[in-house]
Amino acid sequence: MVTETDTRNETAQRRATRATRPRADAVRNRERIVAAAREMFVEFGPEVPLDEIARRAGVGNATLYRHFPDRDELIHHVVVSVMSRTTDQAEAATAEEADAFDALRRFVHAAADERIGALCPMLSGGFDKDHPELLAERGRLEEAVDRLMTRARQAGRLRDDVAVGDLMVALSQLTRPLPGSACMNFDQFVHRHLQLFLDGLEAPARSVLPGSPATLEDLRRES
Structure with missing residues (x-):
């Protein structure tokens, strides 16, 4: 009742x-x-x-x-948003592409469109790199990219002497124009240069890379 x-x-x-x-x-x-x-x-x-x-x-x-x-609050949410959307792209590529290297290629171009290259300049100053929400999203992204690369490597499509850190550094460098630069048509070159980079990742390797593969731990030590 x-x-x-x-x-x-x-x-x-x-x-x-x-x-x-x-x-x-x-x-x-x-x-x-x-x-x-x-x-x-x-x-x-x-x-x-x-x-x-x-x-x-x-x-x-x-x-x-x-x-x-304040600005720090906005930057935090932008970083988390970019990481989350980029992880979604990695997971979608893994689930929907039958060819392992096609999945990796799709992710790299999608990550560029998500503006992942904008993250590095924001992760400085007073930014809280140890915020629990940020750490959770970073871990999710790293795991998703590692799965993509492991799958491509196991299929014999990805060279053995590269690691997740190599991919993330290249993505950052190739998708980030200099802030305030006069190069307004930068975007038209991004996907061309990413494709050149991807061609260099495919197995069999045409050359021996200097140094050792960049791991995620290496990147954290440098930050």
Whole structure:
């Protein structure tokens, strides 16, 4: 039997749920701000004025600051977003491509489109590299890329003397223009140069690489 008290409690619970659930327009605004920030960090570096990011996102300054009280908070969410979206691309390529090297190739080009090269300039200064959310997303990305490369190597399609660190460094270097540079047509060269890089990854190797494969541990020691 449903009592009046039960009804009041249920009504109160529904109101509380509505109060804590973000409105759809708020979610859309947040996504637009993060997308605009990702683009502008690539073009101009992480010190681009937040007012300019708000303008590109099509929102007011107050809306931006309501979601992201300061620059560090916005940078954190951009980094996490880029990592998460790039990991999704790696997992989709693994699941949908029958050929192991085709999967790796698809991921590399998709990662470029996700602007993964914008991460390095943002991971400096006062950025919290040990934030639990960031560490979780980084681990997820590294595992996904390692699976892609292991699969291609086991299929005999990927040379043996490269590791995940080599791939991530190359992606960063080949997809990041100099902030504020006059090279406005940089994007037209990115996928061409990535394809040249991918040709160099295929087995059998045509040359012996100097040094040793760059592991993820090597990259962490350098950071």
